[in-house]
Amino acid sequence: MAEIQEKGGGGGKGGKKRSKKQSTKIDMTPMVDLGFLLLTFFILTTTFAKPQTMEINMPVKPDKEEEQQALKASNALTLIADENDQLFWYAGLPDAPTAPGMQLTDYSANGLRKILLEKRSNPNLTVLLKQTDKSRYKNMVDMLDEMNITGIRKYAIVDVDPRDTKMITEAKAK
Amino acid sequence: MPKVKPHRARPSLDMTPMVDLAFLLVTFFMLISKFAPEEVVVVDTPSSTSDIKLPESDIITITVDKTGRAFYAVGGQQTRLALLDKMAAKYKLNFTAAQKQQFATMESFGVPIEQLQSLLDLSPEERKRAQQPGVPYDSVNNQLGDWIMQTRYSNPKVKIAIKGDNDADVPAIKGVIKTLQDRKVNRFNLITDMEVKPRNL
Numbered sequence: 557m558a559e560i561q562e563k564g565g566g567g568g569k570g571g572k573k574r575s576k577k578q579s580t581k582i583d584m585t586p587m588v589d590l591g592f593l594l595l596t597f598f599i600l601t602t603t604f605a606k607p608q609t610m611e612i613n614m615p616v617k618p619d620k621e622e623e624q625q626a627l628k629a630s631n632a633l634t635l636i637a638d639e640n641d642q643l644f645w646y647a648g649l650p651d652a653p654t655a656p657g658m659q660l661t662d663y664s665a666n667g668l669r670k671i672l673l674e675k676r677s678n679p680n681l682t683v684l685l686k687q688t689d690k691s692r693y694k695n696m697v698d699m700l701d702e703m704n705i706t707g708i709r710k711y712a713i714v715d716v717d718p719r720d721t722k723m724i725t726e727a728k729a730k
Numbered sequence: 731m732p733k734v735k736p737h738r739a740r741p742s743l744d745m746t747p748m749v750d751l752a753f754l755l756v757t758f759f760m761l762i763s764k765f766a767p768e769e770v771v772v773v774d775t776p777s778s779t780s781d782i783k784l785p786e787s788d789i790i791t792i793t794v795d796k797t798g799r800a801f802y803a804v805g806g807q808q809t810r811l812a813l814l815d816k817m818a819a820k821y822k823l824n825f826t827a828a829q830k831q832q833f834a835t836m837e838s839f840g841v842p843i844e845q846l847q848s849l850l851d852l853s854p855e856e857r858k859r860a861q862q863p864g865v866p867y868d869s870v871n872n873q874l875g876d877w878i879m880q881t882r883y884s885n886p887k888v889k890i891a892i893k894g895d896n897d898a899d900v901p902a903i904k905g906v907i908k909t910l911q912d913r914k915v916n917r918f919n920l921i922t923d924m925e926v927k928p929r930n931l
Contacts, residue, residue, distance in 0.1 A: 584745030591752025598759035609891055609919035610780040614907070616916055637900075665928065693794070693898040697776040697922060705779055705928060713907075 610700060615712060631680040635668070635699055636720055639690035643668060643699075644727060647675070650719040658727040663698045672706040683711040686720060770838050770862060771795045773895040779927035784919065788887045790878060791921070793838065794894040798902030799864025802877050803838030809885055810834050816880040817843060825850070840864045843873055867909050875909045893921040 629648045636644040645668075646658045661667040675681050685699050696713070703711050773795050786805075793801040804810060814833050818825050821843050825833070829850040833839075840862035841849050852860060867874035881888055890910060894903050910918055 581742070584749050587749045588745050588752055591749055591756060594756045595752055595759065598756060598763060602759060602763040607775075607784050607893075607921045608778065608780055608924055609782050609784045609921050610778050611782060611917065611919055614911055614916040614918075616914075669928075687900045687904075689899065689901050691900050692896060693894040693900060693903050694776040694896040696900065696903065697778055697894075697920060700920075701778040701780070701922075701925070715904075 610697070610704070612700070612713075627682055628680070631678060631682050632684060633671075633675055633681060634684045634686060634720070636686045636688065636716065636724065637691035637695035637699060638688045638724060641692070641695060643695070644724055645671060646723070650717045650723070658723045660727065663695070663702070668699070668702050669706060672702060672708060676706055676708060681708060681710060683708055685711055685713045686716045687713075688716055688721070688724070770801055770840060770858075771799070773893055773898075775893060775921055775923050776896050777925035778920075778922035779925050780922060781924075781927075782919075784891060784921065785889065788885060788889060790881055790888055790890045791838065792874070792890065792892050792906055793840075794892065794898045794902055794906060795864075796895045796897045797864075798899055798905075799840055799862070800867055800874055800902075800906060801838045801840035801862070802865050802874065804881050804888070806885075807834040809881070810836075812884045813877070813881050816884060817877065820876060820880065823847065842866050842871075867905055872909055874906070875913055878910070878915070879913055889917075889919065890915055891919040891921050 627649070632649055633647050634645060634650070638644060641663065643661050643663060644658055645661060661671060672683075683703065685696070685703075687696055700711075771793060773793055789805055791803040793803065795801070804813065811830060811834050814825060814830055817823075823843065823846075825847065829847060832850040833846075836850075836857075839846065839849065842863070842865065845863075849857060849860060849862070865874045865877065866872065878890065892903070892906060907918075910916075
C-alpha cells in the first residue's frame with residue numbers, strides 16, 4: 557500500500573552481481589491497521605453510559621382525608637393496567653362511569669395515545685393511573701410515558717378501587 | 731554527452747506518524763473508558779421518551795428485579811462507610827474493620843442487615859455467586875426505608891432512583907414507592923432506556 561512495488565530494478569546489465577542492500581525501512585502499514593482497528597473497537601464499545609430517568613412527583617400525603625380535593629367526574633379519566641398488557645379505561649368516576657363504560661385498549665399509538673389526544677382538549681383533565689396486581693412495571697412506565705408524550709400534566713398513580721375490579725371482571729366476561 | 735538520468739526514487743510514505751496518531755487515540759480511549767459497575771442482578775429496564783439524564787453522584791439506586799427483590803446501592807465510599815456505621819448503631823450490630831472496608835468497595839447489595847456480615851465475609855468471587863434474597867421492605871420489617879433514611883441523614887442532597895425490571899410485578903414496585911412516600915420522599919426517578927419521542931401527534 558504505502559510502498560509501491562517496482563518490478564526488477566536495473567536488471568539485465570550483466571557484469572558484476574551486486575549483493576542487494578536490504579533496506580532498513582519497516583513497512584508500517586500493518587501497524588497502522590492494527591492501531592485503527594483497536595481505535596474503532598474502543599470508540600464503538602465506549603458508551604457514555606448515563607442512564608435516562610423519568611422524574612416522578614408523587615402528591616404529598618395529606619394528614620387528613622378532608623384535605624383531599626374531590627375530582628369532578630367530567631374531568632376524570634381512569635386507566636387500569638391489567639395482566640397480559642391489557643389496558644382498561646373509562647371516563648368519569650368509578651361509581652358512575654360515563655358511557656360507554658369500561659373499555660379495552662392497548663399501549664400502542666393507536667390505542668391509548670388516541671384516547672389521550674381526544675381528551676386533551678379539556679384543560680382540567682386528570683388522569684388516574686391504576687394497576688392491578690397482575691400487571692407489569694413496564695405498563696406503569698408506558699402509561700407515564702404516554703402522559704409525557706401527550707403533554708398531560710395532571711395525573712396521579714392511585715390504587716385500584718374494588719368497583720374497578722368488579723367492572724373489569726364484567727368487561728372480561730363479555 | 732551522456733544523457734543525465736533523473737534519479738528515480740520509489741514513492742514511499744512514512745507511516746510512523748500515522749501509527750503514532752492511531753495509538754495515541756487508542757490509549758486516549760482506553761483511559762477514558764470506564765468499566766461498567768458490576769451489577770449484582772441484571773435488570774432490563776423499560777424504555778421511555780424522557781431524556782433527563784441521571785446525575786453522576788449523590789444518588790441512591792434501588793434495583794427491583796423480576797422476582798421483586800430489592801437491591802440497594804449508594805455511590806461514594808465515604809458515604810457508604812458513614813451509612814454502615816449509622817445502620818450498625820441502629821440495629822446494634824458490630825462490623826469489623828475488614829467488613830467495613832468490604833462494604834465500602836461494594837456497589838450494591840440485597841440482603842437483610844442480619845445477613846450482611848456473612849455476605850461481607852465472603853470473597854468477591856463467592857459474593858457474586860451468593861444468592862441474595864433482597865432488602866426487606868414490607869411494613870413489618872422495612873429495612874429499605876431505614877437505609878434510605880440513614881443515607882439521607884448523612885447526605886441530604888441525595889436523590890433516589892428506582893431501577894425496575896420490565897417484568898417486575900406492580901405490588902413490589904408499589905411497595906418500594908410506598909416506602910419512599912412514608913418517608914416523605916415524593917420526588918424520585920425511574921431509570922429507563924431510550925426511546926424516540928413521536929413528533930407528529
